[in-house]
Amino acid sequence: MFLQQCLNGLILGGAYALISVGMTMIFGIMNISNFAHGTIYMLGAYCIYFLSTAFRTPFLIGVAVSMLVVGLIGVAIERIVFRPVYGAPVLNDLLIALGLSFVLENGALLLWGSQTKSVRTPYTDVVFHFFSVSVTLQRLIALAASVILIAGLYAFLNYTRFGKAIVATAQSPKGAALVGIDLDRIYMTTFAISSGLAGAAGALLAPLFYVFPTMGNMPLLKAFVVVVLGGMGNVQGAVVGGFLVGIAESLGGAYISSDYKNVFAFIILIGVLLLRPQGLFGRSESS
Amino acid sequence: MSLLDCEELSKQFGGLAAINRVGLSVNAGEIVGLIGPNGAGKTTLFNLITGFLRPTAGRIRYQGKEITGLAPHLIGELGLVRTFQKINVFPDLSVLENVLIGRHLHLRTGFLHSLAQSRSYRREERASREKVRGLLEFVGLSGWEDQPVRSLPFGLQRALGIATGLAAEPKLLLLDEPASGMNTEEKKAVIEIIRQIYRGGTTLLLVEHDMNVVMNLCGRIIVLDAGSVLMEGTPEQVQHDPRVIEIYLGKGYTRAAHA
Amino acid sequence: MKRHLGTVVQLALLGLAVSVPAVVTDSYYQHILNMIFLTAISVYGFNVITGIAGQFNIAHAGFIGIGAYVSALATTRLPLSFWTAMPLAILATAVFGVVIGYPSLRLRGVYFALTTLGFVEILSLVFENWVPVTGGAMGITRIPPPSPIHLPGGIALAFEEKTGFYYLCLVFLLAAIYVNRQLLRSRLGRAMLAVRENEDLAQSVGIPITRTKMTAFVLATLFLGLTGSLYAHYFRFISPVSFTAAESFRQVTMLIVGGKGTLLGPLVGAAIFTTIPEVLRSIEDYQWIAYGIVLMLCVVFLPTGIVGLLRDLRERLARNSPSEHR
Numbered sequence: 001m002f003l004q005q006c007l008n009g010l011i012l013g014g015a016y017a018l019i020s021v022g023m024t025m026i027f028g029i030m031n032i033s034n035f036a037h038g039t040i041y042m043l044g045a046y047c048i049y050f051l052s053t054a055f056r057t058p059f060l061i062g063v064a065v066s067m068l069v070v071g072l073i074g075v076a077i078e079r080i081v082f083r084p085v086y087g088a089p090v091l092n093d094l095l096i097a098l099g100l101s102f103v104l105e106n107g108a109l110l111l112w113g114s115q116t117k118s119v120r121t122p123y124t125d126v127v128f129h130f131f132s133v134s135v136t137l138q139r140l141i142a143l144a145a146s147v148i149l150i151a152g153l154y155a156f157l158n159y160t161r162f163g164k165a166i167v168a169t170a171q172s173p174k175g176a177a178l179v180g181i182d183l184d185r186i187y188m189t190t191f192a193i194s195s196g197l198a199g200a201a202g203a204l205l206a207p208l209f210y211v212f213p214t215m216g217n218m219p220l221l222k223a224f225v226v227v228v229l230g231g232m233g234n235v236q237g238a239v240v241g242g243f244l245v246g247i248a249e250s251l252g253g254a255y256i257s258s259d260y261k262n263v264f265a266f267i268i269l270i271g272v273l274l275l276r277p278q279g280l281f282g283r284s285e286s287s
Numbered sequence: 288m289s290l291l292d293c294e295e296l297s298k299q300f301g302g303l304a305a306i307n308r309v310g311l312s313v314n315a316g317e318i319v320g321l322i323g324p325n326g327a328g329k330t331t332l333f334n335l336i337t338g339f340l341r342p343t344a345g346r347i348r349y350q351g352k353e354i355t356g357l358a359p360h361l362i363g364e365l366g367l368v369r370t371f372q373k374i375n376v377f378p379d380l381s382v383l384e385n386v387l388i389g390r391h392l393h394l395r396t397g398f399l400h401s402l403a404q405s406r407s408y409r410r411e412e413r414a415s416r417e418k419v420r421g422l423l424e425f426v427g428l429s430g431w432e433d434q435p436v437r438s439l440p441f442g443l444q445r446a447l448g449i450a451t452g453l454a455a456e457p458k459l460l461l462l463d464e465p466a467s468g469m470n471t472e473e474k475k476a477v478i479e480i481i482r483q484i485y486r487g488g489t490t491l492l493l494v495e496h497d498m499n500v501v502m503n504l505c506g507r508i509i510v511l512d513a514g515s516v517l518m519e520g521t522p523e524q525v526q527h528d529p530r531v532i533e534i535y536l537g538k539g540y541t542r543a544a545h546a
Numbered sequence: 547m548k549r550h551l552g553t554v555v556q557l558a559l560l561g562l563a564v565s566v567p568a569v570v571t572d573s574y575y576q577h578i579l580n581m582i583f584l585t586a587i588s589v590y591g592f593n594v595i596t597g598i599a600g601q602f603n604i605a606h607a608g609f610i611g612i613g614a615y616v617s618a619l620a621t622t623r624l625p626l627s628f629w630t631a632m633p634l635a636i637l638a639t640a641v642f643g644v645v646i647g648y649p650s651l652r653l654r655g656v657y658f659a660l661t662t663l664g665f666v667e668i669l670s671l672v673f674e675n676w677v678p679v680t681g682g683a684m685g686i687t688r689i690p691p692p693s694p695i696h697l698p699g700g701i702a703l704a705f706e707e708k709t710g711f712y713y714l715c716l717v718f719l720l721a722a723i724y725v726n727r728q729l730l731r732s733r734l735g736r737a738m739l740a741v742r743e744n745e746d747l748a749q750s751v752g753i754p755i756t757r758t759k760m761t762a763f764v765l766a767t768l769f770l771g772l773t774g775s776l777y778a779h780y781f782r783f784i785s786p787v788s789f790t791a792a793e794s795f796r797q798v799t800m801l802i803v804g805g806k807g808t809l810l811g812p813l814v815g816a817a818i819f820t821t822i823p824e825v826l827r828s829i830e831d832y833q834w835i836a837y838g839i840v841l842m843l844c845v846v847f848l849p850t851g852i853v854g855l856l857r858d859l860r861e862r863l864a865r866n867s868p869s870e871h872r
Contacts, residue, residue, distance in 0.1 A: 090655040091596070094656060098798070099799075099842035100842060102838025103838035105834075106832075106838065224663065225664075228660060259675045260671055260675060266667045270665065274650075337750065363753075370750070376747070377739065377744050388737070396732075398733070400732075401733075402728050451751065455751045
């Protein structure tokens, strides 16, 4: 039971990490809290749904395409919605993201209906048993893909020129501008990556759960928890935090209470904010 | 009498000493200038004195009493008010409302009084508005009372910031680059305003890059470089000190000056 | 001259408001008016903490829930009357306000908002799962209406009908508007505006940031406890779905579109968002998309909402009055 829940927690945590990494990057670089991030995740799920039902796309290709499509949507969102509120009071970007989430969520509801949809793949029926755990191939793929994508992001940020430029901008936007880094392109790329990863998470998890317009709400909240836990703006914090929250939730739900399963994440959120607002990996402000 | 005293003041950020064992004092009735190249730590020093940063070592005394580490609003309560180099206004409010907020410490009637619209509340409202209009006139903003701050030209926004600070009736006013970004006309106006403030009995400590402004106004100047006090003296002394010339213009010029 | 005109207009509007139930007899329209007034009271509370003091309290609807559940329990489990339960509900909500506000308000900006989000989610979970007390998803039913008030002379004010409730809400709405109005003209209200606009500058002139935010927060919870209690005794049934973060988001939209920090903004916002779904039933499916777009547009183009826009237009018209062109 314990091992099973740990494995479930890892799989869940991988997804949380994928969703949260993008959110923390947007916060670190543009100081924006993207309340619409959950709806972007949702779009990824609908994307794979349509790809697999209408076009019969093989699953992994479908995930890649979903990632691309949602990434492009992210770029459009950055240019149209968030660009006007750079530098505005904090409340403004919260509210504009909120408005965007209304539009996207209800747009999905209007276009595709409130009935839950499911995505079938050949992997959901293949089950592995080892030690005392059982896991479907689908879930293993979800975990593996999460790890691969996160590793890819890590490589991109640390070993490519553009990736390093993004890291530099996160540390000092003014400094970055001074050395000639094109902030516009950085912002666009960050949004593209963030949305792409969230879309990938949506696509990877779609076969495991149901697809419906409000499916992004809870993941959004969990993403906030992870981002705060890891330290806002801190990418490795989001990864570690994602797995921690996933495991805490699985274990808490199994051993303490399944009705209140979600409460553990929020207790972590409030606990971190009140006791150590800079999170596990963040630096405390000096004043 | 010494109004403000900084003793062995230090501030470390990680491994970097932004302020290193600084000692300075300001006496009542003085107008002191604080100069130094970019990054010398002038604004950090202001932040330490006014409670926006905690020093890693050292003490600050105001009117003989220790204020090290006190919260900024308590320091304001004691009569030590500062202005800010960047945004020194309340952006989405009118000019009048901006300065009215500065009157906070000197308003006595609380919320219950305003709910009841008591006589003391109405009297105080009238009196503060009069006072605020007077301050606006003093800084050259008459007629702008109901304008939104955003419609003000930059020079007038700085003037507004000074008016808001004055509304708190400070004993010691710390001005952080009051003339920055201004043209010659505006600078002349601001110099005159500062002179009037000084003549009104307020002690002043100001950070400024424009040498004209500093030399014109200040009786004493403190020079800061790389977090430490390089020297202090009269404008005359500072202008001719080779070390000061060096930190602003580089070593080559000093040698040329002595050649 | 202008001030007298204002007073005359105000009295006329008051007279109109008082006589409405005589004219509007259809219970459906009365219900709409009651909903507008009730929602407006809570949006005025939102205005205090978010519009004036600038702190985004996502736990807004959760506090309404606390007021509602306390009032409902006090009148169904205990034999208390509405007139005792309501102040009790307000007090309980304020206590929660202090308990939640004290640790949270030390945080700035989005960190504070997220903390309140955490709290409202926890409250939602408790409302849904603590079945012995809250009734769980089924909620609490058979909540009694306020008992009649007997005045000297044999007149009784009854609140079982919508008309009675109309006047009850009207009284509290006027009180809410008055409190907002006087707040904006008081030392406390200006301190809140200062905190919203520029925390550092506010501190430099002696304004204590956390204490000001706390006062705004607790003051807002008074409005919310009141709203919760009124809500419970009007609908006579409450369930957890009304007190979620989504409801907070819905009401903050009303505040922003109506005009945050303005005097009539909350009422206008509440009116628009209550009547439009009723009047334009055909667009029901599109309404939230429209709300989202309007919200985004207001954030960028109309920071003081519709009321602010009307105010600006009126000022511009006054400046371009005929006497200027000769």
